[in-house]
Amino acid sequence: xxxxxxxxxxxxxxxxxxxxxxxxxxxxxxxxxxxxxxxxxxxxxxxxxxxxxxxxxxxxxxxxxxxxxxxxxxxxxxxxxxxxxxxxxxxxxxxxxxxxxxxxxxxxxxxxxxxxxxxxxxxxxxxxxxxxxxxxxxxxxxxxxxxxxxxxxxxxxxxxxxxxxxxxxxxxxxxxxxxxxxxxxxxxxxxxxxxxxxxxxxxxxxxxxxxxxxxxxxxxxxxxxxxxxxxxxxxxxxxxxxxxxxxxxxxxxxxxxxxxxxxxxxxxxxxxxxxxxxxxxxxxxxxxxxxxxxxxxxxxxxxxxxxxxxxxxxxxxxxxxxxxxxxxxxxxxxxxxxxxxxxxxxxxxxxxxxxxxxxxxxxxxxxxxxxxxxxxxxxxxxxxxxxxxxxxxxxxxxxxxxxxx
Numbered sequence: 001x002x003x004x005x006x007x008x009x010x011x012x013x014x015x016x017x018x019x020x021x022x023x024x025x026x027x028x029x030x031x032x033x034x035x036x037x038x039x040x041x042x043x044x045x046x047x048x049x050x051x052x053x054x055x056x057x058x059x060x061x062x063x064x065x066x067x068x069x070x071x072x073x074x075x076x077x078x079x080x081x082x083x084x085x086x087x088x089x090x091x092x093x094x095x096x097x098x099x100x101x102x103x104x105x106x107x108x109x110x111x112x113x114x115x116x117x118x119x120x121x122x123x124x125x126x127x128x129x130x131x132x133x134x135x136x137x138x139x140x141x142x143x144x145x146x147x148x149x150x151x152x153x154x155x156x157x158x159x160x161x162x163x164x165x166x167x168x169x170x171x172x173x174x175x176x177x178x179x180x181x182x183x184x185x186x187x188x189x190x191x192x193x194x195x196x197x198x199x200x201x202x203x204x205x206x207x208x209x210x211x212x213x214x215x216x217x218x219x220x221x222x223x224x225x226x227x228x229x230x231x232x233x234x235x236x237x238x239x240x241x242x243x244x245x246x247x248x249x250x251x252x253x254x255x256x257x258x259x260x261x262x263x264x265x266x267x268x269x270x271x272x273x274x275x276x277x278x279x280x281x282x283x284x285x286x287x288x289x290x291x292x293x294x295x296x297x298x299x300x301x302x303x304x305x306x307x308x309x310x311x312x313x314x315x316x317x318x319x320x321x322x323x324x325x326x327x328x329x330x331x332x333x334x335x336x337x338x339x340x341x342x343x344x345x346x347x348x349x350x351x352x353x354x355x356x357x358x359x360x361x362x363x364x365x366x367x368x369x370x371x372x373x374x375x376x377x378x379x380x381x382x383x384x385x386x387x388x389x390x391x392x393x394x395x396x397x398x399x400x401x402x403x404x405x
Contacts, residue, residue, distance in 0.1 A: 012178050013057075013185035018192050021218035022050045024372060025210055027197050027233060028225035029053025031062040031173075031358060032350055034180035035365020036225055036372070041187040043366075044373035049189055050219075052212060054196035058177030061227050064295070064327035065358040066250050066284040068263055068274060070107045070168035072127050072134050074400035077383040078336060079130040082356075084380055085363030086167060092362060098179035100172050101277050105262050107168035108137070108145065110312075112157035112268040120163045123400070127165075135164045146262050148315050155311055157269050170263060170274050173358060180365075200237045206345035207237065223348045223372050228293065228328025230351035239343045242333060242389045243352050246287040247297035247326040251305070253319040255279035264312070271308035273316075281319060283309055287329060287355070297326045329354050334394040335403045339368050339381040348372050349386065355403060 024040065026033045029051045040046040053059075069089055071082035093099055111120045120136070127134035139151040142162045151159045181191060192214070199211035200222065209218040224233050228245040256279050265272035270285045285305040288297035302324050310317050332338060332352040337360065339350045350368045353360055367381035377385060383395060397403045 012182040013191050015193060016190050018050060018195060018212070018214055018217050019190065021209070022048055022190070022220070024049040024221040024223060025217060025219040026051045026223045026225055027210070028227070029057045029191060029193065030060050030225065030227065031058060031177055031180070031361040032227075032353075032364045032368070033225040034058065034177055034184060035361050036223060036350065036368045037184045037189045038180050039365045039369035040373060041184060041189055044369060046373060047188040050217070051184070051189065051191050052195045052197055052210070052217075053191070053193045054213075056193050057181055057191060058174065061327040061329065061357055062173055062177050064250060064325055065173055066272065066274070066282050067170040067173050067276070067358060068107060068168070068265075068272065069102075069171060069359040070165050071132050071359070072107070072109070072123065072163060072165045072168070073397060074123050074126055075395050075397060076130060077395045078397055079127065079132055081363050081367065081380045081384070082360060083130065083132050084366070085360050088362035088366060089171070092179070096179040096183050098175065098182065100175035100179050102169065102171040103277070104167050104169040106145065106164060106166045107263040107265065108142065108162040108164050110142070110162045110264065110266040110268070111160050112266065113160070116268055117160050120161065124163050133165055133167050135166070137162045137164050146260065146264055148259055148313050149264065150312055150314055159312075168263065170276070172277065176361065197233065200347075202238070202344070205343070207347045221346045221348070221372055223350065223368065225350045225368070227351065227353070227357065228330045230330055230349060234342075234349065237342070237344055237347060241338070241349065241351060241386075243330040243338070244291050245293060245328050245330055246290070247292055247294060248284070248287045248329045248355060249297040249301055249305075249324055249326045250282065250284040251302060251324040252276075252283070252322050253281040254322050256281065256319070259315065266308065266312060269308040269311055271305045271312065273309055273313065280322065281316065287331065288326075293328055295326045295328060329357070333389065335397040336395040337364070337384050338386050339364060339371065339384045340377065340386040341371065341375070342386060
């Protein structure tokens with residue numbers, strides 16, 4: 001098998017030294033920062049830009065997420081941006097000329113109580129009205145779609161049905177980042193690693209550059225895409241963000257033959273499981289409740305995830321936990337992202353994605369690039385403005401679409 005794999009090039013992008021000035025600087029070299037740079041260069045012709053990453057490229061949440069992609073969100077605004085994202089996902093392997101193993105194997109959200117059933121059926125209907133593919137499955141259909149699941153009535157929270165989105169699925173997260181990075185590099189974007197932003201240079205209420213661990217860089221525009229560290233950067237810039245940072249844990253088992261054909265999420269028993277292309281089971285659940293910037297969480301959260309997984313999939317009792325890790329997610333009060341201008345002129349912020357960041361990567365980059373290039377929101381991200389927390393026009397996805405924070 002190994003000899004059939006294609007030769008991997010030594011380097012997909014260069015590591016240049018920072019120039020003295022750029023038209024725009026993106027702070028954060030994760031999925032969203034890379035996607036933003038890609039769409040700025042490819043759609044808006046802005047190539048004199050730099051991505052500043054304090055560690056290594058895509059080494060934060062992009063390296064730690066559980067790779068689920070779906071768009072079956074409840075509210076119109078969420079469904080619109082996530083569905084646009086899914087449509088972009090469907091064309092990206094060809095556009096980026098990189099097979100990052102995007103597998104549309106479907107995503108199931110289980111219902112375990114009558115209230116779950118009512119809420120889930122409501123969401124299926126809302127999805128259909130928004131042009132999102134959504135189906136309601138009864139327990140027998142759940143079993144047909146995923147034979148290893150326990151639909152017996154002898155468990156604490158029996159499976160009473162599920163929503164199903166056939167076009168949803170998973171992709172290989174590292175390869176997605178590398179695909180974006182290679183294209184950005186080809187178009188002349190500077191990807192600068194090990195370059196931490198330590199401050200912002202302002203002229204009145206306008207940002208004109210950044211102070212970094214590798215010296216001062218002047219910039220016409222500054223875009224923040226730093227997930228759980230967005231509030232730290234905002235404090236440095238002189239404004240506050242309504243987000244809180246939490247550890248979000250995930251884990252993998254050792255490798256298995258294919259046993260799990262789809263993606264199963266349960267918000268009630270609380271675990272979500274898929275099987276990666278290599279064969280490991282990938283699991284996650286909700287955030288650790290405390291705030292922090294440590295990329296680790298408490299063990300009882302992992303313990304509860306494993307208990308939930310064994311309850312739903314008895315076969316997993318024979319699996320071994322291989323490793324666990326955490327990422328720092330930035331959650332807002334309404335569980336929806338912020339992709340917006342800021343009180344500082346020529347500074348933009350993309351944060352608050354919480355547990356929904358990976359699936360939103362293409363649309364996040366697409367709309368954020370539009371906002372940066374034109375200084376105006378794209379229709380898709382206009383509802384996700386920073387000022388919605390003042391106006392009260394919230395997009396409250398808490399629990400509405402199996403959002404786990």
